[in-house]
Amino acid sequence: MPLYEMTPDAFHPLSQSSFADLKVRERDDLQRLLRTQIDVLGDDLYVLSEEFGDWDDSRRRIDLLAIDPQANLVVIELKRTNDGGHMELQAIRYASMVSAMTFSRAEQIHGEFLTRIGVPAEEARTRMLTFLGWEEPDEEAFAPDVRIVLVSEDFGKELTTAVLWLRERDIDIRCVRLRPYQDGEKRLIDVQQIIPLPEANEYQVQHREKEQVGRKKRAERYDVRLKFWAGLIAIARSRKTRHANIKPGSHSWLGASSGIRGLGLNYAIVQEYGIAELYIDRGEATENKRIFDQLHAHKDEIEKAFGGPLSWERLDTKRACRIKHVIERGGYRSPESQWPEIQSEMVETMTKLEAALKPGLASLGF
Structure with missing residues (x-):
């Protein structure tokens, strides 16, 4: 001007x-x-x-x-x-x-x-x-x-x-x-x-301080999850399960292949609970839904072999599907002294889930 x-x-x-x-x-x-x-x-x-x-x-x-x-x-x-x-x-x-x-x-x-x-x-x-x-x-x-x-x-x-x-x-x-x-x-x-701009400086300072707090919390969360996954993998290694040689990371999930491309046996963890699941994503929604439906047709046999109900999520508005079980004992924000029990239950749950799904996965013909 x-x-x-x-x-x-x-x-x-x-x-x-x-x-x-x-x-x-x-x-x-x-x-x-x-x-x-x-x-x-x-x-x-x-x-x-x-x-x-x-x-x-x-x-x-x-x-x-x-x-x-x-x-x-x-x-x-x-x-x-x-x-x-x-x-x-x-x-x-x-x-x-x-x-x-x-x-x-x-x-x-x-x-x-x-x-x-x-x-x-x-x-x-x-x-x-x-x-x-x-x-x-x-x-x-x-x-x-x-x-x-x-x-x-x-x-x-x-x-x-x-x-x-x-x-x-x-x-x-x-x-x-x-x-x-x-x-x-x-x-x-x-x-x-x-x-x-002078009139925007105070807002930007406040925004920057908020971002700093957010980054600090994210970094703390990543560190906690990394430590949690390291403990879970140690248990998996001692029991020679499928996840024994997976490298721990800081994300909210940890996965290994089921032996079929696009079908992952994943652990997930949030603050309050953990999850063991079969995640189905071969890159195309129609095929994912077909695989899910074929497994769902054997729902009763799979849940009987697992020893309890599972959550069957077809996720019709999304490409992928999942079959999961929630471990209510706790999550990564639980006291660290409780982690071994939570991790052990998650590994046991995954072992049962893998065994229960094995006949159904074999019947897919891949």
């Missing part, structure tokens, strides 16, 4: 320009001004250094290195281009390089920076502590994370797509657009944070 000058009679659009046309230089103009007026970027930051690059085997330098009130380091990369180039890749490298910086090292480089701009280096510690609101340096609380701020005349689609992807993965990276305009002899700059 253009900028306008409002007069009593009309809105008059200002002429959008570019840093190149205005002969604005990246380091000597933008960086020089921002190092002492970093608040222009709309964030509460304190600049520690500019052109920082004190690492081995690299000539690369961070345009501006700052801290925020939470003592996070902030890597600020500047471009005067209209697409940002590949600045997000540079910034990620820099962020990793400074991630282990200590307060004492930050104090040292800040002292060197102050000296270059005509301020006594001895003020470095006091200035940093005042900004952070600390009485004494706290190495453990310093630099818990590294944030990234990208500043450019504009940003290309590839860069913004990458930034949004990084943000979804909990990398605090932002894009601030400096759009130049010319009004006669005046040079005007429209400063806008475009990623994340």
Whole structure:
């Protein structure tokens, strides 16, 4: 959107320009001004250094290195281009390089920076502590994370797509657009944070925190199931059943072939109960239903051999079918001390189910 000058009679659009046309230089103009007026970027930051690059085997330098009130380091990369180039890749490298910086090292480089701009280096510690609101340096609380701020005349689609992807993965990276305009002899700059939009930032933070909780719960669930399946397979191995050599995984089911393609003898586990089943899916619904119906015709004999009723699920709205028995004793959220009993019953149930289905499977003619 253009900028306008409002007069009593009309809105008059200002002429959008570019840093190149205005002969604005990246380091000597933008960086020089921002190092002492970093608040222009709309964030509460304190600049520690500019052109920082004190690492081995690299000539690369961070345009501006700052801290925020939470003592996070902030890597600020500047471009005067209209697409940002590949600045997000540079910034990620820099962020990793400074991630282990200590307060004492930050104090040292800040002292060197102050000296270059005509301020006594001895003020470095006091200035940093005042900004952070600390009485004494706290190495453990310093630099818990590294944030990234990208500043450019504009940003290309590839860069913004990458930034949004990084943000979804909990990398605090932002894009601030400096759009130049010319009004006669005046040079005007429209400063806008475009990623994340300020009004959406709180929502995105809450959403990201919710996602973090969700990922943590999923990871915990996967770990629990993996441990549960490992115990069940150990029992299957001791009894030399069909699942003895199956590798445990973290999914909700564990399967082995019945000896017929597309007919699997599967275990399934949820929080409250377990399942032993024959899962029928040879890739084509008509054939699956035919096999199910042929087995169902021998329902009484199969259930008598099994020793109790089974759940016969033709699943007419789906491609596959299943014949199953639910083990009500418990699931993977049951106390771990109860797992051996649950696992043992599941293995016993599968053994009985396989034996009961054996004549019917043989009669299919595969």
